[in-house]
Amino acid sequence: MEIMNIVGFALVVTVFAVLLREGRPEMALLLALGFGILVFILVLGKMGTIINLFRDLTRSARVDELYLTTLLKILGIAYIAEFGAQICRDAGEGTIASKVEMAGKVLILLLALPIFAAVLEVVVRLLP
């Protein structure tokens, strides 16, 4: 099972990070960043199958493809923004982390606008 070797590997990397932290703090940060990216790539690889299932469901339910693609984009932006913000906060840079999160929120809001418009349009059509 992947979770076994992920956790084992995480412990090893943590030991290395602690070892490096007092001598070379920036190396420890880069090490943590490298490990985070590796796990992220592994997990995202598996995310593809979930997304394909959602696509088949939406196609069979004849729901408009726009909603799913927007949802996926928002999910992607959220993942990346959270990943970056966490790395920055780990390094002690709280301000940079909050700026990254704010940018993520604005971009997600931007993506959600067409869906707001669609919902409003449906509501208006329902009103007598």
Place this chain on the structure above:
Amino acid sequence: MDVDVIFKIAGLGILISVLNIILKQADKEAQMLTLAGVVVVLIVVVQLINELFNVVRSVFHLF
């Protein structure tokens, strides 16, 4: 899950700190050594970040 990248970074980090200690004993301050170490590790990590963004782009059809 390519393990060797992580051990490459960790090895570089430890190598840099050991070299720094050695240079300190020879009472020569090596600022360039730290810089060189960080640059090399950054190159490796930037390639990882590039791979990450390609995976995200393919999975989430972001761009």
